[in-house]
Amino acid sequence: MDSRTKGKTVMEVGGDGVAVITLINPPVNSLSFDVLYNLKSNYEEALSRNDVKAIVITGAKGKFSGGFDISGFSEIQKGTMKEPKVGFISIDIITDLLEAARKPSVAAIDGLALGGGLELSMACHARISTPGAQLGLPELQLGVIPGFGGTQRLPRLVGLTKALEMILTSKPVRAEEGHSLGLIDAVVPSAELLTTARRWALDIVERRKPWITSLLKTDKLPPLGEAREILKFARGQTRKQAPNMKHPLMCLDALEMGIVSGPRVGLEKEAEVGSQVISLDTTKGLIHVFFSQRGTVKVPGVTDRGLMPRKIKKVAIIGGGLMGSGIATALILSNYPVILKEVNEKFLEAGIGRVKANLQSRVRKGSMSKEKFEKTMSLLKGSLDYESFRDVDMVIEAVIENISLKQQIFADLEKYCPQHCILASNTSTIDLNKIGERTKSQDRIVGAHFFSPAHVMPLLEIVRTNHTSAQVIVDLLDVGKKIKKTPVVVGNCTGFAVNRMFFPYTQAAMFLVERGADPYLIDSAVSKFGMPMGPFRLCDLVGFGVAIATATQFIENFPERTYKSMIIPLMQEDKRAGEATRKGFYLYDDKRKAKPDPELKKYIEKARSISGANVDPKLVKLSEKEIIEMTFFPVVNEACRVFAEGIAVKAADLDIAAIMGMGFPPYRGGIMFWADSIGSKYIYSRLDEWSKTYGDFFKPCAFLAERGSKGAPLSAPVEQARSRL
Numbered sequence: 001m002d003s004r005t006k007g008k009t010v011m012e013v014g015g016d017g018v019a020v021i022t023l024i025n026p027p028v029n030s031l032s033f034d035v036l037y038n039l040k041s042n043y044e045e046a047l048s049r050n051d052v053k054a055i056v057i058t059g060a061k062g063k064f065s066g067g068f069d070i071s072g073f074s075e076i077q078k079g080t081m082k083e084p085k086v087g088f089i090s091i092d093i094i095t096d097l098l099e100a101a102r103k104p105s106v107a108a109i110d111g112l113a114l115g116g117g118l119e120l121s122m123a124c125h126a127r128i129s130t131p132g133a134q135l136g137l138p139e140l141q142l143g144v145i146p147g148f149g150g151t152q153r154l155p156r157l158v159g160l161t162k163a164l165e166m167i168l169t170s171k172p173v174r175a176e177e178g179h180s181l182g183l184i185d186a187v188v189p190s191a192e193l194l195t196t197a198r199r200w201a202l203d204i205v206e207r208r209k210p211w212i213t214s215l216l217k218t219d220k221l222p223p224l225g226e227a228r229e230i231l232k233f234a235r236g237q238t239r240k241q242a243p244n245m246k247h248p249l250m251c252l253d254a255l256e257m258g259i260v261s262g263p264r265v266g267l268e269k270e271a272e273v274g275s276q277v278i279s280l281d282t283t284k285g286l287i288h289v290f291f292s293q294r295g296t297v298k299v300p301g302v303t304d305r306g307l308m309p310r311k312i313k314k315v316a317i318i319g320g321g322l323m324g325s326g327i328a329t330a331l332i333l334s335n336y337p338v339i340l341k342e343v344n345e346k347f348l349e350a351g352i353g354r355v356k357a358n359l360q361s362r363v364r365k366g367s368m369s370k371e372k373f374e375k376t377m378s379l380l381k382g383s384l385d386y387e388s389f390r391d392v393d394m395v396i397e398a399v400i401e402n403i404s405l406k407q408q409i410f411a412d413l414e415k416y417c418p419q420h421c422i423l424a425s426n427t428s429t430i431d432l433n434k435i436g437e438r439t440k441s442q443d444r445i446v447g448a449h450f451f452s453p454a455h456v457m458p459l460l461e462i463v464r465t466n467h468t469s470a471q472v473i474v475d476l477l478d479v480g481k482k483i484k485k486t487p488v489v490v491g492n493c494t495g496f497a498v499n500r501m502f503f504p505y506t507q508a509a510m511f512l513v514e515r516g517a518d519p520y521l522i523d524s525a526v527s528k529f530g531m532p533m534g535p536f537r538l539c540d541l542v543g544f545g546v547a548i549a550t551a552t553q554f555i556e557n558f559p560e561r562t563y564k565s566m567i568i569p570l571m572q573e574d575k576r577a578g579e580a581t582r583k584g585f586y587l588y589d590d591k592r593k594a595k596p597d598p599e600l601k602k603y604i605e606k607a608r609s610i611s612g613a614n615v616d617p618k619l620v621k622l623s624e625k626e627i628i629e630m631t632f633f634p635v636v637n638e639a640c641r642v643f644a645e646g647i648a649v650k651a652a653d654l655d656i657a658a659i660m661g662m663g664f665p666p667y668r669g670g671i672m673f674w675a676d677s678i679g680s681k682y683i684y685s686r687l688d689e690w691s692k693t694y695g696d697f698f699k700p701c702a703f704l705a706e707r708g709s710k711g712a713p714l715s716a717p718v719e720q721a722r723s724r725l
């Protein structure tokens with residue numbers, strides 16, 4: 001393969017008259033333009049050769065195709081690749097050359113057929129798959145739409161309702177379900193895939209099997225009136241669930257066009273809309289997130305050294321509270337045997353009970369069988385001492401945030417655990433060097449910072465100190481992957497990456513309220529921006545105890561930029577500590593529904609009188625845009641500090657940390673990507689102005705000032721970062 005080309009296809013013609021065309025573009029046989037143009041020429045050759053009666057399309061190395069090469073979208077967005085004529089691939093190649101050919105084709109699907117991969121297979125005249133293969137159209141998740149005919153062929157193969165579900169949720173189905181839906185014609189073992197597909201293709205030639213043109217099928221489509229109703233409902237749901245995104249509605253337009261005016265017009269609409277969505281900002285954000293998420297496991301100086309992860313056979317967890325039990329749940333769910341240690345029987349029982357409850361909730365929801373529940377629970381053993389720690393490969397300490405307690409635990413661990421054992425702490429704020437001060441095992445001490453609930457939240461901050469060995473990080477990255485977390489490797493400091501970014505966000509909200517802004521309007525503006533909830537609703541959810549403990553760490557470590565508000569401590573004094581007490585910034589009913597509380601004013605006024613802050617008429621009347629800027633530019637400022645200090649190695653890691661740890665909307669690409677879409681100059685000028693009026697909380701850091709003065713992108717690599725790693 002030429003080093004400049006991205007993938008290819010190869011064609012082999014057998015003595016049976018079947019041409020097998022194989023898609024080859026590791027690792028997932030994505031459909032790059034090179035692959036697609038090769039496919040076209042192989043196909044043309046197969047159609048012109050007299051010794052070819054039928055065609056089978058398959059993918060190399062156990063994967064049909066992961067879809068269109070996503071980097072092609074980035075290149076089109078950047079202008080480094082020219083877009084082909086609208087509809088050239090989907091209409092000229094896939095429909096008119098492949099589907100309308102005089103010779104039948106069969107897709108032999110192993111492993112996966114996603115996006116363009118599934119669309120290509122749907123244009124074939126039959127599909128044979130291996131068991132368990134994933135079949136789906138996940139394009140919307142990337143900000144694009146199915147663009148190789150998927151909006152037209154899927155509803156015709158599986159029916160409108162199922163097609164909408166698959167497209168709008170981006171969730172794949174397994175081959176077995178695909179078979180019962182009519183998407184797949186037969187499911188056969190991997191070893192029989194090609195022979196079955198070849199035979200099937202010849203059977204079509206001989207009219208022993210039907211020659212089905214998916215695009216022309218109508219039997220699964222509902223009558224027009226019903227279809228319109230279904231689509232109207234889907235539109236309403238989409239508007240509600242994704243109010244800031246245009247592409248799902250544009251996708252529905254293409255789908256509807258095909259149903260109302262016929263598949264050919266539908267294909268044309270799909271091609272037109274497919275080309276338009278590529279340049280949407282939300283699409284740029286989502287594609288950036290796709291690659292950034294996969295990039296977090298590439299850590300310069302660590303994962304490029306040829307180290308192989310060691311096998312972690314057994315894990316011990318110290319502390320069975322909310323975090324410890326959540327971490328234990330995540331581990332046993334991925335088949336790691338776990339020892340859960342507590343200080344007494346009562347706490348141990350409670351810890352094991354929490355793990356049990358976490359799993360039982362899956363059984364109740366039907367996502368786990370009773371047998372699987374029993375089997376998973378059997379991986380968990382309780383302990384009150386360290387004797388059983390003698391053969392563990394990793395310990396995760398998850399006790400309360402008390403330095404001397406953690407120091408004692410780590411000193412004990414050094415005595416009981418084997419020499420190779422990884423010693424991890426789930427601390428969310430405390431310096432790991434301090435935690436390990438009383439040990440000689442600095443090289444195997446690492447942070448494994450999970451987010452609550454640990455068995456649900458997707459992010460894992462892996463915190464390394466100056467001494468943590470690369471091997472330990474490689475091992476933890478592997479565990480992270482196995483327990484289905486997205487790991488982000490960060491340096492050691494108070495709050496690491498996520499909490500450091502979180503803190504100014506809630507602080508800015510408190511500042512605005514003390515100066516007269518309405519907390520409920522702030523929450524509403526922030527939710528409309530795309531956060532799962534606003535800062536005040538979030539404080540209620542987390543609980544004021546946690547909010548105060550975190551604030552204390554920040555006040556201690558970053559006093560110059562901490563805004564000290566008394567609102568939360570004052571409410572806490574009155575035993576309103578958030579949702580758990582049914583009163584916080586909101587009032588909560590039996591169903592935990594939040595409603596504004598007129599009494600909140602009292603606490604705000606009291607806090608104002610303590611801090612001496614005055615109501616600022618400008619801040620009382622902030623627009624939604626201004627609210628977003630005043631709450632999120634301080635976050636950008638802190639993210640810049642984290643980046644400049646080398647706590648995060650790549651700006652893209654901060655994007656993922658913000659999305660998965662804070663709930664920052666993925667379609668905005670993450671905090672640094674979003675900031676760059678606004679421009680460093682503007683952000684710097686706003687913060688600079690506010691700092692002059694309102695104080696150092698808003699003061700732009702040196703990194704932002706430098707890049708802002710030049711209008712340089714904030715996410716460009718830090719050349720001479722003062723690395724603390």
Ligand SMILES: CCCCCCCCC[C@H](O)CC(=O)SCCNC(=O)CCNC(=O)[C@H](O)C(C)(C)COP(=O)(O)OP(=O)(O)OC[C@H]1O[C@@H](n2cnc3c(N)ncnc32)[C@H](O)[C@@H]1OP(=O)(O)O
Nearest residue numbers: 028030066067068069070114115116138146147148275294
């Ligand atoms: C006029 C405009 C002209 C252009 C017309 C375009 C029309 C578009 C047509 C089409 O409808 C659009 C699409 O097909 S979009 C793509 C749809 N497919 C997906 O969304 C699948 C994305 N991939 C995944 O979900 C997963 O990667 C996987 C395939 C399930 C595999 O998961 P696994 O955990 O095993 O591995 P990963 O770490 O995720 O991935 C491994 C590496 O593979 C890279 N990769 C995966 N999929 C693609 C892809 N579609 N394109 C390019 N690269 C892909 C991934 O980035 C990883 O790379 P590394 O370098 O990090 O190893």
